[in-house]
């Protein structure tokens with residue numbers, strides 16, 4: 332049997348070949364990396380003239396050293412937990428996409444970067460219950476109205492063309508928001524990518540499906556090797572509108588139809604649906620998946636790459652693990668669906684933490700009052716909590 336090198340347990344090619352640029356131009360290894368304080372992250376300049384220095388900061392070198400030694404990396408906790416549960420982590424994906432070269436040291440160069448994740452700012456027209464003011468300007472206004480405090484996310488206008496020109500071997504960009512189709516930085520980044528680079532590049536988006544991209548963006552997509560669009564949908568009809576307030580199902584449906592039609596004519600576009608599963612919508616996911624199967628059956632299977640149910644972990648009071656045990660037993664999931672089986676496994680993994688329930692009740696009642704709605708009307712299955 333081949334002996335497993337100890338560092339394989341923590342080695343992640345993203346630590347060399349991937350960069351995640353947050354709204355304040357702070358740099359972290361990837362979007363799943365957990366940090367206690369954003370202040371500890373190295374920061375890029377607006378014209379990106381310090382990129383080599385930033386990707387080789389003490390912070391980055393320290394993580395790479397740990398990865399090579401096989402030491403536990405605290406920030407990579409989410410990947411570690413997924414692997415411990417037998418799942419396929421982002422680290423596993425990273426190492427499959429960009430296999431280990433074997434000669435990695437502590438340093439990396441801009442030319443080594445193959446994959447960028449860019450936070451395009453917090454401008455967003457929705458204030459989804461599972462999101463917050465750091466990722467949505469609409470949430471920021473509601474926090475103000477409710478008298479709740481929050482740390483304002485710094486938004487920096489940067490010259491992304493300078494970032495693109497220094498990373499010639501880039502093969503993938505993922506846009507993280509806010510809502511990317513409301514972001515000027517997003518349009519500027521697409522403009523900065525030269526034709527030969529675009530031909531080999533994949534773009535990945537997470538969109539709230541209420542904003543239709545402008546004609547220029549739709550035209551730009553045709554220059555790329557692949558455009559992968561994840562539509563964030565957190566329930567069927569009124570449940571989606573409740574969780575993703577103030578979204579309207581009729582708009583979501585109209586845009587979904589347009590996306591499927593655009594993808595039918597433009598094979599570059601591939602669609603997926605991502606549903607963040609929380610206490611609010613766990614009773615709706617079975618209906619959502621059934622509806623999705625029906626909806627996509629009208630189109631070629633090539634268009635659609637995945638329906639993904641992603642159990643929420645934070646905020647913990649919305650995590651289905653912390654739902655009262657009696658309610659857990661009423662959740663009706665289709666165990667023939669791999670995605671719904673994952674949701675069931677996640678929900679049953681731990682006993683509920685009952686201390687978190689008052690937090691959920693207070694938060695929901697406060698937002699309901701402000702939004703002039705009532706959780707019990709929309710999601711009667713969880714009315715007993717309130």
Ligand code: SF4
Nearest residue numbers: 343361407410421422
């Ligand atoms: S191990 Fe996971 S969290 Fe850590 S850098 Fe890799 S992908 Fe990101």
